[in-house]
Amino acid sequence: MRALTGLVFVGTIIGAILGGAYSFLALFCIITGLTIWELYGLFFPKEKGITKRVMNVTGGVYLFAATFLYKCGIASNDIFLPYILFLLILFIMELYYKAANPISNWANLLLVQVYCAVSFAVLNLIAFDEGSYSAIFVLSIFAFIWINDTAAYLTGITFGKHRLFERISPKKSWEGFWGGLIAVLSVAYLASYHLTNIEWYHWLGIAATVVVFATWGDLTESLLKRTLDIKDSGKILPGHGGMLDRFDSMLMAVPAVYIYIELFIRN
16 A cells, blocks of 8 residues: 555656646645645644634645746736735734634744745746746656655665664664765766756756755654654555655755755856
C-alpha cells in the first residue's frame, strides 16, 4: 500500500505540473486546502464546529488562486485585498470568542497561513515569469526533494553514525545529509547538459538550496510534531501519514529557491 500510494502521489504531482498552468492550479489549490485543514486541526483539536476551519482553508486557497491569477496577468494586485481583509478578520474574531488565550490563537492562525498558504503561493512566483508558465523550476524542486529523501535514507541506514539533529530527529545523520546532497548535485549537474537555458552552476545552486532548506523543513515539522506529541500529521495518505508529512520539505525549500532564482537568475 505504501509503495502504491507513493507512485500515485508522485505521478499525480508530475502530471499536474507538466499538464499546464490550470492543472497546476487545480492540484495545488487542493493541496493547499488539505494542508491548512490538517494543520488547523492539529492546533485546535478540541474545537467544535468547522466554520473557522473552513474559513481558514478558504482564505489560504484564495491566496494561492489569487497569486496564480496575478502572475498570469489576468488580475491586478487588487486581487490580494480580500486576503488582507481576511487576515484582519482573524484578529477581530478573537474579540468575540472569549478564548482563554487569544494570543495563542492569533499566533496559531497566522502560522497556519504563513507556513502553508504563503509557501504554496510562492510556487506561482517560481512557475511564472512575465506571465508565462514554465514547469521546469517547480518540477526540479520536487525531483530534487525526492532524490534527496531517497539518497539520504539509503546513505543514512548504511553509513549513518553521527546524528544530524538528535534532539528533534534521532534517525537523521550527517552521513545521510551528505549522501543526499551529493546525489542531488550529481543529478543537477547531469541535467544541466539537457537544460541549457540555465547555466550549470545555477542548477547546482538550486540543488544545494533545495537540500539545505528541505532538511530544515523536515526538521521543522518534526519539531512541530514532537511539540504536539504526535507521530504523523494525519492519515490521508496510507503508509505515508498526512499532507504535512509529505510536503514539509517543500514548505521551506520553495521560498528559498524563489529567493535564489530572483537574486541570481532572473535579475
